[in-house]
Amino acid sequence: MEIRTLTGQDLLQAIDALADLRIAVFAEYPYLYEGSAAYEGAYVREFVAEPGSVLVAALDGDRIVGAATASPMASQKPAFRAPLEERGIDTGRLFYFGESVLLPEYRGQGIGHRFFDEREAAARGAGAAAACFASVMRPADHPLRPASYRPHDAFWTRRGYAPVEGLVTQLAWKDRGEAAESAKPMQFWLKRL
Template sequence: MEYKVYRDENTIEKFQFLAQIRLEEFVKFPYLYQGSMAEEKEYAKEYQVPGAILITCSVAGEDIGVISGYPYQWNQGKSAEVEAELATMGIAMDEIYYIGEVILIEKYRNRGIGKQLEKMLVDTIKKDYKYALVITVERSLDDPDRPEGYHYKNGLREGTGFKRLKNEIIYHWPVKRKSGIREEENVVSVWVKPI
């Protein structure tokens, strides 16, 4: 396994891989994201900020996983309720680092690679930030597109010290349902932990 860190404007070097893996993996439940390369190019702009980090993992020269993030202050204003809740916890926006995603090609999952990517990112940021923040997509238990036997993996977040906030954020994105593709409101849970 080879890990490589990209920072600030250099994150764009791995944009194609990040976009590709997001389009392939996030179409699955619970994300059901039916994006396009044009939408991914727009999303990539979030990583063109000071403090952005993208770490890849490769095997024999082939990228198989990625973690990304940037200082949460660049996300400020997306949810007044979440920001107010963080403030009541005594957490300032400039103390938080947002971990955008940890994605692995399916055949490389459950080998500890995701944990290693997250550890590398946290080790890189902990001298400058006090908290890590992640979001998870959740859909109702009776969602018609929920695969049989599907269980949310929130225990993974709780088991690594993250605390779920009471408030959630709603994002809009194109969702691929069995009934077709449509723009939907998607509720995400917010998790934070000291680092």
């Protein structure tokens, strides 16, 4: 396994692989996302086009089996910036961690920690004072929650992140089996760097 931070042209060449990973991993609980290659390709291209964006890739040979993204928060969509700015948080000093996706057979090997290490290093290198991400909120009794599901909260807490009370945004996507998109609440987690 190789963990490598991609920027510039290398990052652009990884767009299709990241789109495929997002579709595969986000189909799982708790996201339950029903994605399309066209939407994913456009989303990823928009995300990585922002100056300062990075993609941390986990490679098994030449194959990307996992990826995590990070970008300056000031360049994110207003729906993500607004709740922070309304709280007086300077998004110009904040880095946003997008997805962290890893195929199931590669989990439990420390790759998730490396994803955070590399993204935090990129954030510090860009002069960010803090890093944040947003996680979907699902009810504990959700009918599609697998009995074996373990939330990532303990992992994130050990990494020094904490949910910011009441700091929630909404993001719409189509759940598996839904006829149309619906808004999902997303809880912000934050860590001072």
